[in-house]
Amino acid sequence: xxxxxxxxxxxxxxxxxxxxxxxxxxxxxxxxxxxxxxxxxxxxxxxxxxxxxxxxxxxxxxxxxxxxxxxxxxxxxxxxxxxxxxxxxxxxxxxxxxxxxxxxxxxxxxxxxxxxxxxxx
Numbered sequence: 001x002x003x004x005x006x007x008x009x010x011x012x013x014x015x016x017x018x019x020x021x022x023x024x025x026x027x028x029x030x031x032x033x034x035x036x037x038x039x040x041x042x043x044x045x046x047x048x049x050x051x052x053x054x055x056x057x058x059x060x061x062x063x064x065x066x067x068x069x070x071x072x073x074x075x076x077x078x079x080x081x082x083x084x085x086x087x088x089x090x091x092x093x094x095x096x097x098x099x100x101x102x103x104x105x106x107x108x109x110x111x112x113x114x115x116x117x118x119x120x121x
Contacts, residue, residue, distance in 0.1 A: 026089050032082030036075040043071015 051064030 026085070029082040029086040029089075032078050032085065036078030036082065038075075039071055039078060040075035043067060043075065046071065 047064040047067035050067045051060045054060040054063040
């Protein structure tokens with residue numbers, strides 16, 4: 001019979017670099033890209049509908065252009081915000097890796113200094 005109080009082997013904690021990879025797969029930029037695309041798509045269709053319904057003698061290009069331009073600018077803004085967030089996540093990941101590498105290097109240097117101090121003394 002197995003002792004219920006014996007320690008079970010713990011799964012190792014993910015390394016900081018693995019945590020960075022998890023952050024890298026952020027879904028917020030993709031959501032903003034999709035929202036921007038949807039705004040542009042429906043704005044294009046809405047522009048046709050507005051241009052058709054506003055004209056007494058046919059299609060009013062001015063009304064349609066107003067709808068198209070508004071939806072295009074709004075959609076591009078969402079896509080731009082998504083790109084900004086994507087780039088900020090990449091910068092954050094690079095800084096995290098640099099900090100991890102710096103900490104590892106500092107600990108190695110400290111270890112070597114202690115070894116040299118003990119070998120002299």
